[in-house]
Amino acid sequence: xxxxxxxxxxxxxxxxxxxxxxxxxxxxxxxxxxxxxxxxxxxxxxxxxxxxxxxxxxxxxxxxxxxxxxxxxxxxxxxxxxxxxxxxxxxxxxxxxxxxxxxxxxxxxxxxxxxxxxxxxxxxxxxxxxxxxxxxxxxxxxxxxxxxxxxxxxxxxxxxxxxxxxxxxxxxxxxxxxxxxxxxxxxxxxxxxxxxxxxxxxxxxxxxxxxxxxxxxxxxxxxxxxxxxxxxxxxxxxxxxxxxxxxxxxxxxxxxxxxxxxxxxxxxxxxxxxxxxxxxxxxxxxxxxxxxxxxxxxxxxxxxxxxxxxxxxxxxxxx
Amino acid sequence: xxxxxxxxxxxxxxxxxxxxxxxxxxxxxxxxxxxxxxxxxxxxxxxxxxxxxxxxxxxxxxxxxxxxxxxxxxxxxxxxxxxxxxxxxxxxxxxxxxxxxxxxxxxxxxxxxxxxxxxxxxxxxxxxxxxxxxxxxxxxxxxxxxxxxxxxxxxxxxxxxxxxxxxxxxxxxxxxxxxxxxxxxxxxxxxxxxxxxxxxxxxxxxxxxxxxxxxxxxxxxxxxxxxxxxxxxxxxxxxxxxxxxxxxxxxxxxxxxxxxxxxxxxxxxxxxxxxxxxxxxxxxxxxxxxxxxxxxxxxxxxxxxxxxxxxxxxxxxxxxxxxxxxxxxxxxxxxxxxxxxxxxxxxxxxxxxxxxxxxxxxxxxx
Numbered sequence: 001x002x003x004x005x006x007x008x009x010x011x012x013x014x015x016x017x018x019x020x021x022x023x024x025x026x027x028x029x030x031x032x033x034x035x036x037x038x039x040x041x042x043x044x045x046x047x048x049x050x051x052x053x054x055x056x057x058x059x060x061x062x063x064x065x066x067x068x069x070x071x072x073x074x075x076x077x078x079x080x081x082x083x084x085x086x087x088x089x090x091x092x093x094x095x096x097x098x099x100x101x102x103x104x105x106x107x108x109x110x111x112x113x114x115x116x117x118x119x120x121x122x123x124x125x126x127x128x129x130x131x132x133x134x135x136x137x138x139x140x141x142x143x144x145x146x147x148x149x150x151x152x153x154x155x156x157x158x159x160x161x162x163x164x165x166x167x168x169x170x171x172x173x174x175x176x177x178x179x180x181x182x183x184x185x186x187x188x189x190x191x192x193x194x195x196x197x198x199x200x201x202x203x204x205x206x207x208x209x210x211x212x213x214x215x216x217x218x219x220x221x222x223x224x225x226x227x228x229x230x231x232x233x234x235x236x237x238x239x240x241x242x243x244x245x246x247x248x249x250x251x252x253x254x255x256x257x258x259x260x261x262x263x264x265x266x267x268x269x270x271x272x273x274x275x276x277x278x279x280x281x282x283x284x285x286x287x288x289x290x291x292x293x294x295x296x297x298x299x300x301x302x303x304x305x306x307x308x309x310x311x312x313x314x315x316x317x318x319x
Numbered sequence: 320x321x322x323x324x325x326x327x328x329x330x331x332x333x334x335x336x337x338x339x340x341x342x343x344x345x346x347x348x349x350x351x352x353x354x355x356x357x358x359x360x361x362x363x364x365x366x367x368x369x370x371x372x373x374x375x376x377x378x379x380x381x382x383x384x385x386x387x388x389x390x391x392x393x394x395x396x397x398x399x400x401x402x403x404x405x406x407x408x409x410x411x412x413x414x415x416x417x418x419x420x421x422x423x424x425x426x427x428x429x430x431x432x433x434x435x436x437x438x439x440x441x442x443x444x445x446x447x448x449x450x451x452x453x454x455x456x457x458x459x460x461x462x463x464x465x466x467x468x469x470x471x472x473x474x475x476x477x478x479x480x481x482x483x484x485x486x487x488x489x490x491x492x493x494x495x496x497x498x499x500x501x502x503x504x505x506x507x508x509x510x511x512x513x514x515x516x517x518x519x520x521x522x523x524x525x526x527x528x529x530x531x532x533x534x535x536x537x538x539x540x541x542x543x544x545x546x547x548x549x550x551x552x553x554x555x556x557x558x559x560x561x562x563x564x565x566x567x568x569x570x571x572x573x574x575x576x577x578x579x580x581x582x583x584x585x586x587x588x589x590x591x592x593x594x595x596x597x598x599x600x601x602x603x604x605x606x607x608x609x610x611x612x613x614x615x616x617x618x619x620x621x622x623x624x625x626x627x628x629x630x631x632x633x634x635x636x637x638x639x640x641x642x643x644x645x646x647x648x649x650x651x652x653x654x655x656x657x658x659x660x661x662x663x664x665x666x667x668x669x670x671x672x673x674x675x676x677x678x679x680x681x682x683x684x685x
Contacts, residue, residue: 020436064435087545089483091434235500261443261485297429
């Protein structure tokens with residue numbers, strides 16, 4: 001199976017950006033802002049459907065950054081200083097862990113269901129990976145990083161079960177920290193255990209997407225993780241270095257550059273996917289941007305979605 | 320004897336409503352005029368009445384308004400008591416878009432999110448960059464003619480200009496030559512950065528020095544963004560300033576400074592202006608000691624992302640901590656970064672306390 005998907009936050013339209021500013025200045029009410037968000041989400045979904053996406057997202061328009069819903073809803077976390085988001089000119093609020101992590105009620109679904117889920121579509125949820133979350137937080141409560149990660153895994157477990165019950169059929173965990181930092185085998189094993197907790201008995205497709213870093217040193221370990229897909233950023237990982245690895249899982253191929261406005265030629269992406277198929281023989285392939293398209297202006301991001309659709313059609317015709 | 324803890328600003332000030340509306344030809348509200356009145360009187364700017372009348376009539380020229388705004392900011396810094404001043408970047412949209420608008424080959428695209436609901440317009444390099452004109456020369460001459468204080472010119476560095484731009488031109492040239500996406504991106508970036516250093520930033524600096532510039536601050540907030548490109552940033556910086564007789568500082572903020580060493584020792588800069596107050600942690604200063612880096616330090620003692628006013632005592636405490644730790648480095652006092660995120664009232668209080676704090680620190684050591 002070959003599919004195309006988004007992997008993160010989609011850029012807001014200029015209209016939504018302006019509406020947000022108007023809301024901040026008190027010129028319009030909350031209802032006006034919500035309506036604009038719904039319109040934008042609807043457009044983003046239609047764009048994906050038109051391109052041929054099976055699993056769609058609402059563009060994650062309510063996410064100020066990948067961690068913010070957790071800061072806003074989990075007891076024990078407060079909002080910290082603006083911090084650079086890996087190697088981007090983009091910043092996030094660092095979560096400060098200053099007490100034991102607890103949640104009173106489920107919350108992630110509120111950030112995903114911008115508009116009611118349609119029965120006609122499959123829905124994809126994109127969450128921060130627990131390791132990336134813990135690693136990028138400032139922990140002043142737990143005396144041990146592992147304890148923090150285990151408590152986080154419980155929160156994630158409850159949330160992903162809730163999302164599954166609410167009809168989400170694909171859950172992706174964004175784990176750029178796994179390839180950004182040099183991890184020991186022990187650390188990689190522990191992260192695997194965390195995912196065992198989260199995905200145990202879960203009845204939905206799951207993916208761990210690594211990006212911004214070279215996946216070649218850790219890919220063989222990741223292939224043992226209890227998820228259906230592993231995602232690779234091919235603008236940070238050299239294909240030659242991993243091409244001889246046989247992939248027993250699905251592979252999410254980040255081969256559309258979400259950090260450059262240069263528009264890929266679908267034929268080049270087609271050839272690349274052909275190489276992956278021939279050499280690595282993954283179970284399934286998802287073609288995607290290497291990371292969130294929000295690093296691009298909205299009009300360019302939309303063009304990249306169209307490119308994904310064009311690549312899919314070429315593959316369907318020729319392979 | 321050299322003055323201890325000289326005080327400097329880092330770059331931008333907020334643009335008041337009368338300036339933004341004036342540039343757009345919009346009518347000013349009573350409160351906008353009141354703000355102009357209040358500050359102009361406080362700063363002792365004689366000819367503001369004429370500007371005010373022109374603003375009310377909506378008949379002011381852009382040049383006149385920009386000149387006034389630049390003078391306003393120079394006086395603002397002087398009144399706060401700073402030793403080194405500039406024009407608060409009154410003529411610049413901001414540190415990226417302004418230079419990019421003077422470079423042929425870079426096209427400004429739409430908004431891209433920086434954080435939360437803050438956006439910036441990002442350029443895409445679509446052709447070989449070519450300098451349209453020396454984009455800081457006139458502003459420098461104006462500052463030089465309107466202050467007796469030391470002048471330091473902030474200018475955005477080549478690495479940051481490249482890193483904050485999309486790179487279409489150099490990538491497209493390599494599509495057929497380099498198949499691997501990662502390698503192609505890397506080579507394209509190197510070519511882009513060096514062309515910006517040689518063809519854009521260096522000629523600007525040469526022109527400024529010829530016009531009498533004595534101290535230029537090269538802003539490189541992107542320097543540590545890609546840890547595997549630190550040497551690219553350093554090589555491009557050194558190429559930019561090679562052989563030019565001027566004091567150079569580098570300003571880098573919101574970064575992990577440990578990533579810069581030991582390579583930073585090779586950087587041809589005399590002064591390093593870094594941000595510390597935002598993180599409320601001055602531990603990174605130990606890096607200078609650890610690597611024996613004895614250059615001047617611009618110590619960020621004001622958090623530019625908070626309205627909380629640092630007291631003179633807190634400024635003093637931070638300066639003395641750095642002084643005791645790094646007895647061989649000359650320490651300057653400055654905000655973490657440009658103050659454009661704060662309103663003028665907050666910025667003025669912060670800068671005034673910075674000056675008072677530096678004085679307290681001097682007194683405590685005398």
